Each structure stands twice: as C-alpha cells, then as structure tokens.
Amino acid sequence: MTQAFRTTSGGRIDRRKAINFTFNGQSYIGYEGDTLASALLANGVHLLGRSFKYHRPRGIVAAGAEEPNSMVQLGEGATTEPNIRATQISLYEGLTASSVNVWPNVEFDISAINGLFAKIMTAGFYNKTFMWPRSMWMKLYEPVIRRAAGWGKAPTQTDPDIYDHMHLHVEVMVVGGGPAGLMAALAAGRAGARVLLVDEQSEFGGSLLSKKRQIGAKDEAGWIADMAAELEAMPDVTLLSRSTAFGYYDHNYLCVLEQKTDHLPAAERKGKVRQRVWHIRAGQVVLATGAHERPLVFADNDRPGIMLAGSVQTYVNRYGVLPGKKMVLFTNNDAAYEAAIDLQAAGGDVVAIIDCRHEVSGELVDAARALDIEILAGYAITGTSGGKRVESVEVRAIQKGAKVYTSAARQIDCDLVAMSGGWSPVVHLFSQSQGQLEYDEEKVCFLPGKPRQAQQVAGALAGQFTLKECLAGGYKAGADAARATGFTPKRKPAAPEIEEPDLGGIEPFWIVPGSRPIGEGMAKHFVDLQNDTTAADIELAVREGFESVEHIKRYTLTGFGTDQGKTSNINALAILSGILDKPIPKVGTTTFRPPYTPVSYGALAGRNLGDWSDPVRVTSIHDWHVENGALFENVGQWKRPWYFPKAGETMHEALNRECLAVRNAVGVLDASTLGKIDIRGPDAAEFLNRIYTNAWAKLGIGRVRYGLMCHEDGMVFDDGTTARLAEDRFLMTTTTGGAASVLDWLEEYLQTEWPELKVYCTSVTEQWATVSIAGPKAGAVLKKLAPEMDLSHENFPFLSFKEGTVAGLKARVFRISFTGELSYEINVPWANGLALWEAVMAAGAEFDITPYGTESMHILRAEKGFIIVGQETDGTTTPQDLGMDWIVSKKKPDFIGKRSFTRSDTARPDRKQLVGLLTETPDDVLPEGAQLVFDPNVPKPIPMAGHVTSSYYSAALGRSIALALVKGGHGRKGQKIFAPLEGKTVTAEIVDPVLYDKEGERLNG
Amino acid sequence: MAETPWITPAAAIAESFPDGLKELGPRVQVNLRGDVTDSTFVNAVKTATGLDLPDAPNKVAAGKECKALWLSPDEWLLVGEGEAASLVQSLEEALSGQYVAINDVSANRTIFEISGPYCHQVLMKSSEVDFHPRAFAPGNCVQTLIAKSQAIVEQVGREMFHIYVRNSFSRYAGAWLAEALVEYSETS
Amino acid sequence: MLNIDCPWCGKRHETEFHYGGEAHIARPEDPAKLEDTEWAEFLFMRTNTKGYFAERWLHSHGCRRWFNVIRNTVTHDIVGSYKMGEKPPKLPKRTGDAK
C-alpha cells in the first residue's frame, strides 16, 4: 500500500528514510519522524480498534497524550506492551502493532453486537446487572466480562529490558518544551540557575511543531533550533525530550519517565537502558504544560475520521499527512479555522465549516472565506453516518436554547470531521501539586489559581493562548523562578516580531442536541470515548441520585482509563453543570492523580529487582557456607545458613544430625549477624539499668549478663547479652533483626528523655565476626586454638569473657550459651572471620565438629525453653507472660516498661502465657501458628485458647516439642489442650517450657 | 598476630568491576565521639592526631597521619593508614578521663573508590543526595544511602569519591555500583 | 516525598529519616506515682492534629540526631525544624494556609 494521504512536501518527517512497519498483520511504509498514528493516517488507515463497552469502530482522535481511542498492543513476546497510544509511538523499522479489544479482528468484531443491546448497557450497568447470584460472579460473569471488555494483553514472560532511576537536584525545573517552556528555561539558564527542561515529545517545540509562524527573522523550525542550541550549550542545563513528568509530589518532588530506546529498532536497543525514571527535587517548578483541545459532544461523534481540529493541523503541518481529503470543520471558536486553512493549503478540500455561533467574524474567518470555504454560522452537526469511517454529516440550523432541533437537515459528504470545542489547559500536574483551579468564563476553561508549591505557570496552561503571550509569559516565569532561587535574571531580550492570526472568540457549546432528545433513539453523544460514556449516561446518573462530580465519575466511568479523561473531563463537568443547573465552578472538578500518563512497572521498579529488591547482607564466612551446601534463610536482610544437608539427606535427617552433634560432641554456628553496640560513658551502667528490665550496676568487669528490653507499654521487643568491658563501658548484643531499631531506640532515650546521661552508643556490628562453638567438646576445640587461654571453670566461668589469641587472631571470647551446652562465642575482626572459621573446623575435625544453621539453633534453644523475640513474642507479650519474672527487677524504682506491668490489662490472669506442649503422639509435630482450644467438642465457633509459637522434632528427646502462648497457661500445667487441624485434632499436654536438662548441668560440658 | 588478607564479600566480585570502580584495601578507621564545644577534648584530639576536628557538618579535616570525617555533631570517623591499635591507644591516652567513646571500626566498613568522568552519574543513580559540584566538593562527606545500603560518601577529588559501606552490604553495594557504571564503560 | 531540614545536615529526602510521632510528650518523672488512667494518657493518647503539628524525626541514615519538625498535616508544608530542647518556631496563623 502506498502512502496515498501523504502531502507532496513539508512536515518534520524525513522523506528519504522510509520505515517498514506492520499493523494488524498488514505491512506499511512510513517515514522517519512519523508516529504510528501519522504513518497509519498517511496510509489511509483510520480504524484502529473497538470501543470499550459497545465495541463500536474507533479511530485516531488526537495527535498526542490526550488520545482516548487509538490504543494498540505494541510488539510481541516478552517485550509486548498493551494499550499504548498510537499517537505517542515513534515509528521505527520493524515495528509491529495490533488492535486491542477486538475479537476475532478489528474489521469483524463479534462483541459489536453489544451495540444492539446498548439500551441496557447504560451507566452503572456492570454494578446493577451482575450483582446476583453471588456465586455466578467468579464463575461466569467476571471471566466473560473480562474477555469482552479487556483491552490489551499483559506480557506473560519476564521483561528482559533494563530500567533505572536517576536523582537530580535543580534550581528550576521546566515542564513542557513548547514556546513558553523554552523561554522559561532560557531565562533561568541565562540567570545561571541549574535547569532541567522536560518534554514528552520526540523534539522540543510543543504547539509550534504544528503551526506555521514567523518569529523575527526565523520561521518556527529555525526559532526552535536556535533555542535548543543555546540551551544545549549551557553546562548546567539538562534537556530531556521523550520525557514525561508524570507525578508532582510534595516539596517540589517530581518524577519523569524518560523513554530512551522505545523509538529505536530492536537491534539498536540491546544492552541499553530502555526507560529511566528521573526523581527531581526542584527549587522552583515552571509548569508550561500547554492545553488540550476539547471535542464537541454531538450525535455519533465517535466514528473513525472524526478528529480534533488542532490534531488535524498537526498531522498536516508536522507529519505531512492529510487525515482526510474532504473535511468538515465543526467549531465553536475562531482558532480552529486555522486547521481548515492549513488542510486546504496542503491539498485537501474543506467542504464546509459548521460554526455553532450565530455571528462569526475575524481574521481567520475572513481567511477561510477568502478560500471560498462555505461557512454555516448558527449550524450544528446533528448526526453522522458511515461504518468504519465517517461518510457524511447531517447539519441543521440551531434554534437557541432548544432541546431538539427541528429545522431541515442537510447531508454533507466528507471523509474527515475536524471538531473543536475550545481548549483545556493541561492542569494535571498543577492539580497534583495541590493547586486550586479557577474557572475563566471568557476563555471557557479552568486555569491554575494560586499555586501551593514553589511554582510558576506559563503558556497555554496559564491561559496564554497566543504565541506572543507564550514567549513573554514563559520568559517571565523562568526569570521569576530563577530570582526565587537566588539568581539574578539577565535583562529581558526584546520581543521579536511575530506573525500570527488573531485568536478570535469562543462561545461555550457543551452539548449539541439532535433531532431527538438525548438518550432517545440510536444516536449516542459520547463524552468519554475511552470508557464509552455518553451524555445520556450522565443524565441517568443524576436521575438516579448522584450529584457529586466524584460520584458521577465512578458511576459512569468518565475520566478513568489510560487517558484519565484528558479530552472528556471538562465536557462531562459542563454537561453535569447544565443538568444540575449549577455554574461550572460550583460543580467542581475531580481529583487529578499521578501518573499523568501510564508508567510501566518495569520503569517504576528500576534496578530494584531480584537480588536488588532489598539488600542482601552476608557475613565474612558466607561463601564457605555456600560452598559447603548450606541452604539459607532470610533473617531481616541477612542471609543466614538454615541447615547444611549432606548428599541424600532430608531436612529432618540433617537437623537431627546437627542437633545431636551439638548435644553429644560439638557444633559450630556463624553468629556474626547479631547486632553489637558499644556503650560507653560515666553513666553507662545507669543507662542500662533504665533500658533493661534487670539490674546492671553491680555486674563485674569481664562478666556478661542476659537482658530483656521492653517498650513503655511493657511489651518485650528485644533481648541479648551485654558484657562489661570496663567500669564505664559495655558491649551490647541485640537480635539479628533488631540491631538498627535497638540503636535508634537507645539514641531516642539518650537524646530526647535523658540528655543529662553521659553515654555514647556506637554500632560495631560488622567490626566483629562471631563463631559460636557449642557442645561437650567445645572446650577441647578452643583449647587447641587458644592454648594460652585459661579455660578452667573457676577462671572462665559461665557468663564471662576473655580477651586473647585464638588461632593466632586477636580475639574476644564470650562464654555464653543459647543451646544449654558448654559454649564459646569467639569474636575476631570481621575480615578474619573466615580464617577463624576454617581454623575452628580444622581443630574440631577430630571431634567431627558439625556446622549447624538457624533451624538447629532454634530446636536446641526450644529444648531449653529459651525464647526468640518475634517468635514467642509479637509485641503483645510481657516478660511475665513469658514466665521470665526472674529477669524483672523488683528493686529498681523505674525502668522502661515497669509502670505498665501493673496496668489492669497486663496484670490479667488470663493473658496468653508461654508454656511447653507435648503432643500425645510423639511423632506429631504441630504446625507453627496452629490455634489451640481447651475443648474441641463445644459448638462452633470454638473459643480460642492460644497458639503454637515454635514447634520441632527434637532428636535429643526423641519426640516432638512445642512452645505455645496459652490463656492462663502458667496455671494449666498438666492439662490437655487441642489443636484442631485440617482432617484431625491433635491432643497435647501443657508442660513447663524447659524440656531438656532442666537442672542446667550440661552448661559446663 | 598472623596477617590475614582483607577479605570482604565485595572482594569476590571485585575482579569484574568496570574501570572507574575499585575496592580499596584496609584502612585504619576509628570512630570517635566527644563534645566538640569542649576545648579540652578538641585540644587532646589535636595532640594525639594533629587534627582539628571539623565542627561543621559534612566536612572532612585532613591531618598528617589521618583525616576526620564529620558524621554527627559529636561523632567523627578518623581514617588513615598504618596501625589502628596505635591510633586508638594514643587517643585513649590523650583523652583519658574524658567523656568520650573511641572504637576501632577498621573492619566494620570497606571502601569503594569511584572515579572518572561518570562518577557523578553513578552517584545520581545510587543516591538522593545532591553531589553536583555546586553543592558538594572535595573535602565534603555525607552519611546517606547508596541504593538501599547505608553509606558514607566522601569526595576526594574532582572526579573521585570514596564510598564507605558496611561489610555485610558490600557485595550488594559493589554490584550495584558496578552495574551503574556499565552503561558508560561500554560506550567509552 | 518530603524534603526535611535536619538542623545539622540541612535538607535531605524523607527516605533518610524515621518518623517519631508527636513531639513534646515528656516521659513522666515518676511513673510509679501515676494512676492507670494518667499512665494510659501518656502511653496511648495523641492529639491527631489537622494543621500545624509538632512532630519528631530521626535522621537515621544521616547524623542519627532526633529533632522536631513543625509540619502541616493537611498540606505537608514544613514551617521549620529545631533541635531537641529548643523552642518551636512561631506558627503561621491559620491551618491549611499556603506559604
């Protein structure tokens, strides 16, 4: 197919560079510089898809981000993307795209039969029809509706492309690279500010790319090139085209999506970042986001070939395309006449201008008349016909104020209808920044009111609809922004001579009646093309009691979807205002939320994927664990060895082996992940007294003590051992996951409650690698590694530490135990961790020393009834609940949490309390989290008695063991309790949580 | 004492680092806390190290033996070459009896060096702090996040930064920085 | 994303900070002397202000200092920040006002 609708010359396309592409399986040729939309129009393709609800044929309406209809499925396989606007896809060699929401194909679409049932598919149709019976929803309604109403298809494969994020700080950020934005960037850049200019299009110029203008000595293209060149030469000005500012957040924080390779053929994209999200913090923001043209709402205004007038002008001037050869223009303003004049100049034929104003005059009107174009003033289009393309329009004379036009109808044949209902400033980002809108009666649009953030507005957004106003307004906004951030703007350059037609007038005309009242007959007056919302739907919603604009939006779907109502919001609002008989400003607007245009999940995620979705923290011994077959468990951000299965071993077998090794010989654990905090100062002991529940003042130097921490509410939140290094110095350990929050909490009390305490806290977590050896042979292993260290129980008792040399490394050895066995925790500087571990493995070889992971550690400590914070506690557990009254000082007058222990709720006798559970059948291992009941035979719902917090098979005991929180559990020892599970109920006896070595005889090996 | 090599999690991947990124070897790093408004403290530190401790935020003060990075109003990281133990000892002696905290944290963090024309871009991909020459210069340091890892970033030259990362994060952060550079090393 | 002015480090992004709830709620001098209801008041009750609100922040990834911020809970405008123990800056007159 040739490009039958391409003009003979002109446009910003490169006619020497032909580009092959495929749409719905058909091959076409376009030019470099085309969008998919312009290339399709050049080939005479108007029908791009089917509408959302009625499956009516739809075509291209606009030329940019505001396009409601022409969404396509772009690409194939892993990189396919659904619902991309053809108007924003830069054409590249090999592009393939297809229609969405069509089945089996766009020419013959089965669901179009929905159109015949259109009468019942009105506003709220889905809400009303598919309510009952409820069971039908999942099985029948939803899958069918989803297939019928679905747009494009999400890719099923992993996205192979690279996305990333960039952070940028500038004094002045300018959004929009049209004439106003370019001037603003220039003013701020010349003043010396750091400037960022972003624009969503492939090149700067904005509306000037679509119009013919003389600016001083230059034409529009020359002027744009000069501006871009000067800005590019400024070292601290960043220019981003193909970049959409999609979100405007607090404190001038904006997000911009830069599409770096989407316009390139596949071969040229390889290895490159496809899309980048820029995170901008700006001192001042200049919004120069322009304006979108509004459609007119008339009968059957949705046929392919019915387009916005300004977009027709864009296709003619920028892309060298005639969207049609016989055009009718329907307008309520003068500015749209320029589209007719330009189309005629490019070789098209304008058969009539239908102007709904009764009196028309002005420079553009005269120019159209001079071209012998018929102007029907005081007329309206009251109907259209044509199947997959508009073929003719019906026009009638308007009777002012009438609900129905009864004047004689005249048919005018055409293949293109250009329409213009005026212009709506693109207030989306302004609104996102919390700015309030003000309605301008004269300009017939909402304009930005007082900004809420450090911000300027310029250009069409600010109601500056002529080029002359844009250039002056843009420069002023840029200069003001620079001044506000501490720069002195250069003197304003002299305004160039600009040749542009008079803007002329506009008369609001929100809804065009037909020969029958709106909502009667088959004609539809579409307001929101993407959601198939009609004017009748809005009327119906009001009749059904909806009045708030936010409710109407949700009931009729107006303004939803990928275009977020860019062409429909104001028309819907104005129609609502008419029905409610309230002025437009009183009706109010709906809320504009980010993103301005859709952003892919890939771009939002950036590089924070897979291993980088959260940092993976590893110890200095990690690679040894990997090489020796460890499986890993995530503990906070840490990877910790979970267990070390040998070849052919099940998890159960591996855990039994590891646990028995510790009980019978010696095991070794990488404990480097525990948090470590150095606490130093004359008041260090007093500080510990206040933050731990037990007493610390009398702890001897060289000794170690276990402590519990509670919040003020009396609930346990961390635990660990703390050693006294000197009179004024302690080394605290915290849980692996709690290290950062404990340090923050200590600082909080030191800085905010007790600034008089002289204490410094320093995190030293990764200064030390910690290797823990446990078991009856632990002493023998350590003796080999530290022959000079006195390991006698008299001189190195439980809960003490020594400094010395272990395996030739400077070390600190703690004698503490989390397993109940004789145990030493050897600390060496972090980088020496692996050397120490290997030395321990070598020294322990004769005892068959066994590396074990967190799972065995959990079993070993559960056998001893030791708690794990976060497993036996959940933020609602007191020390007393845990049976740990022994660690709560009765003598200290105050410590954090103390006062809460006597609150009525914490003193309740029926609180959930920690107990041990032994199942009746020793092989039954209860699932952790299982709910417990005292009597499984009472009628449902059975009152809950508690839950299982830890549960394992204990090799040492030859049976299952569990810990649980049970209501009033401390007084229920010996009683039975039940866990109703799927298919069976397990019976267990409530016992003391300490199940192994109750006397603690094994601590000394 | 046996000398052991400086093995960090990042070391295992450092061979594949692109030009412009490397992991430095061990440095003496000592964390010092004290009251900078107390001249006894400031003078004693000067005696022990020759350093005038910076009291302005995000400044680095350089001395002969070591430099001091401002971390907070009462906290500095002293960084140098040589023996940590001797620096700790001379500080302990000079500050004996004062309300201070001195910790050898030489093993706590490893240091990445990024350099070359793209080091600012790498930082823009990795951090929300403004490292533009107008806002940040040699002699500045900052505690912040590099990707999602806590870090200290120190500018040591016009196109050279040192990034101090806790060892457990070093493989994550090293890989992140390397990947951030790839885009530029392939085109240059 | 908020731009929070640390009294020491200057303006940094919200991601470097942790929120610390309402400011100027001092821990009672002698909790043992309080009735249950008084203790509960300290533990649980906060003002939930609409408008300018004094709140605590921790510069957790920076200088690790706790400090106070006056923030408008409607608009997120931050009027100022001040160190622990310092007096709050003067508040703008009406809540919800633009700067």
Ligand SMILES: [Zn+2]
């Ligand atoms: Zn700070």
